[in-house]
Amino acid sequence: MAQNSMRLKVAGIAAVAALALTACGTSSGGGGSAAQTPAMKEIGQGEGQVSILGWPGYVEDGSNDPKVDWVTPFEKETGCKVSFKPFGTSDEAVTLMRTGQYDVISASGDASLRLVAGGDVQQVNTGLLKNYGDISPFLKDKAWNTVDGKNYGVPHGWGANVLMYRTDKVSPAPTSWKSVFEDGSQHAGKVTAYDSPIYIADAAMYLMKHQPDLGIKNPYALDEKQLDAAKNLLKDQKKNVGEYWNDVTKEVQSFASGSTVIGTTWQVGANIATGNGTKVATVLPEEGATGWSDTWMIGSKTKNPNCSYKWLDYIASPKAQAAVAEYFGEAPANPKACELTTDKKFCDSYHVKDADYASKIWYWTTPVEKCLDGRTDAKCTDYSAWTKAWTEIKG
Numbered sequence: 315m316a317q318n319s320m321r322l323k324v325a326g327i328a329a330v331a332a333l334a335l336t337a338c339g340t341s342s343g344g345g346g347s348a349a350q351t352p353a354m355k356e357i358g359q360g361e362g363q364v365s366i367l368g369w370p371g372y373v374e375d376g377s378n379d380p381k382v383d384w385v386t387p388f389e390k391e392t393g394c395k396v397s398f399k400p401f402g403t404s405d406e407a408v409t410l411m412r413t414g415q416y417d418v419i420s421a422s423g424d425a426s427l428r429l430v431a432g433g434d435v436q437q438v439n440t441g442l443l444k445n446y447g448d449i450s451p452f453l454k455d456k457a458w459n460t461v462d463g464k465n466y467g468v469p470h471g472w473g474a475n476v477l478m479y480r481t482d483k484v485s486p487a488p489t490s491w492k493s494v495f496e497d498g499s500q501h502a503g504k505v506t507a508y509d510s511p512i513y514i515a516d517a518a519m520y521l522m523k524h525q526p527d528l529g530i531k532n533p534y535a536l537d538e539k540q541l542d543a544a545k546n547l548l549k550d551q552k553k554n555v556g557e558y559w560n561d562v563t564k565e566v567q568s569f570a571s572g573s574t575v576i577g578t579t580w581q582v583g584a585n586i587a588t589g590n591g592t593k594v595a596t597v598l599p600e601e602g603a604t605g606w607s608d609t610w611m612i613g614s615k616t617k618n619p620n621c622s623y624k625w626l627d628y629i630a631s632p633k634a635q636a637a638v639a640e641y642f643g644e645a646p647a648n649p650k651a652c653e654l655t656t657d658k659k660f661c662d663s664y665h666v667k668d669a670d671y672a673s674k675i676w677y678w679t680t681p682v683e684k685c686l687d688g689r690t691d692a693k694c695t696d697y698s699a700w701t702k703a704w705t706e707i708k709g
Contacts, residue, residue, distance in 0.1 A: 351436035351614040353464075357623045360394045364621035367410055368420040369608070371642045372470075373398040384637045388628045394621035411435070414615035417622045420470060420608050423458035423678035424512055424697070430461050431682075435611040437464045442623060445630040448648045452672045457534075457686055458679045459609040467609035468626045471644035473664070474605040474675045475508065475516065476596040478579040478587070480569060491520045491599045494577055495547060498554035506565060506577030507551065509558035511697065511704035512678055515604050516578065517544040517551075519676055523601045532687035533604065534679045541695045541703060548707045558708070562586070569594055581664055582643030598674055605675035607647075639664070 366373050373396065376383030385396050399416070401407040404425035411419050411434050421429055429435045440446040446468060453459075453469035460466065479488055484501065495517070498505045507513060518533035521543055530540050556574055559565035562583040568574035570592045584596045610629060612622045628634055635651035638644075645664035646652070652661035665671040679686060685694040695703075 351433075353437040353439040354442065354619055354623060355439065357442050358620045360392050360621045360624055361618040362393060362621070363395045363397065364418060364618050364625055365397045365399070365416045366418045366420075366625065367399055367401055367407055367416045368418075369422075369642075370400040370402075372420050372608075372638060373400075374637075374641065382637070382641055384629075384634045388625065388634075392621065392624045392628070394618075394624055396625075408432075408434075411613060414613065417613055417616040417618045418625055419611050419613070421467070421611050422606060422608050424680050426458045426467065426609050426611065427461070427680040427682065429611060430466050433614055435466055436614040436616075438467055438612060438623075438626065440465050440468065443468065443627040443630065445627050445632075445648060448632070448650050449630060450647055450649055450666075450672070452669065453607055453647050456607070456677065456679075458607065458677060467611035468630050469647040470608040470610055470629070471639055471642060471646060472605060472607035472675075472677070473580050473582075473644050474598060474603045474671075475578050476581060476584070476603055477576070477599050478569065478584050478594050478596045479576040480572070480593055481595050482593045483572065483575045487595065488576065488597060489600055491516070491601050492524075494554075495520055495551055498551055501576050502554045503556045504573065504575040505551070505554045506557055506559050506568065506574045507548075507555050508578050509560040511700040512604075513578075514541070514544050514548065514700050514703060514707075515676065515678070517547045519604060520601055521547065532685075533676050534681050535685040535687040535689070535694050536681065537685070537692045537694055541699065545703045545707055552707060552709070566590070566592070580643075581645075585643070585663065598671060602674040602676060604678065606678045 373385060374382045375385035389395055401410060404422055407419060407421065408425050408428050410416060411429060412432060449469050453472060459469060477488060494505050515533040518530055518536055521528055522530045522533065528540050528543055536544065557568065562580060565579060566583050566587045569587055570590060584594060587594045610626050616622050630648055632648055632650035632654055635646035635648040636654035639646040639651060640655055640660060645666045649667050652666055655661060661667060681695060681697050681700055683693055683696050685692055
């Protein structure tokens with residue numbers, strides 16, 4: 315189940331290459347003027363309905379698989395009838411949310427700040443949510459879900475972009491991203507890389523460690539000189555890339571056939587590959603890794619705020635988190651979910667309780683003009699600049 319759901323999301327996120335950032339504002343969180351809708355002070359009686367925008371696989375009611383249903387229990391518990399619309403890209407998600415027709419959205423880090431900047435989502439009073447306290451601390455109060463000290467949502471699933479390699483074809487086992495950058499020629503034509511402008515952050519993270527003179531402190535906060543350096547590194551890498559992937563199942567097939575032997579992937583991809591008998595292993599390289607964390611946010615124009623809050627609290631509960639994580643193929647934000655997963659090794663596989671592992675991840679965050687690393691004497695490049703750079707990289 316997780317394979318199909320994740321495949322849909324992978325294809326969707328990859329299409330982010332077409333995005334043009336519409337707000338490159340000036341708030342400390344990186345967006346423009348944050349939404350001014352005041353946070354609720356209490357959760358009242360539900361309005362009887364809530365409309366949700368989300369990635370496919372995040373809001374299952376049994377219609378796709380009778381055994382996969384965490385929506386019906388929510389409806390029975392709260393009296394809030396759920397209507398769900400899946401989206402295929404972050405661009406589509408932002409466009410739909412800006413119509414004001416939806417109450418709740420699951421936003422990835424490449425969309426959340428745009429929604430805050432556009433005033434499309436409201437501040438969330440996390441003190442009203444009984445399950446919020448159990449969310450992993452490393453996902454809270456971060457640049458992609460918090461602006462000017464105000465929380466704009468509840469963290470959901472997360473994962474790292476790890477390095478995968480064929481154990482029978484790559485020796486010695488890699489320990490650094492150098493294996494796909496400077497040493498990529500050792501596997502010319504058989505290197506794979508993620509197909510999205512956000513992949514520029516992977517190059518920037520590598521340069522943070524290997525070219526400290528560039529002064530990169532945050533891979534999502536790049537001035538023009540730093541962006542050019544990352545762009546040049548990726549142009550050099552392109553000579554050795556056999557294919558850029560935007561569908562994890564197709565990437566897994568490429569590893570199985572041997573046409574790809576090394577490159578970035580998600581843990582779910584590695585699980586699929588090993589499950590199919592492909593001789594692969596993954597590593598979180600010494601430089602760390604980029605990653606992703608989704609956030610449940612509430613629309614600033616919602617007419618169903620009580621049901622919206624009830625959904626945010628419910629979807630953060632251990633039972634719901636366990637169900638979504640296993641179906642979708644991601645680490646749950648609430649580690650208490652680990653006690654309820656069908657596969658008792660699931661959370662070990664996804665490093666859910668490994669704080670040291672999590673500390674090495676730079677989670678996707680929308681690049682904006684106001685540098686996310688705190689610099690006030692420089693102007694950073696926004697996502698539209700990254701999109702242009704990615705077009706140049708791929709040629």
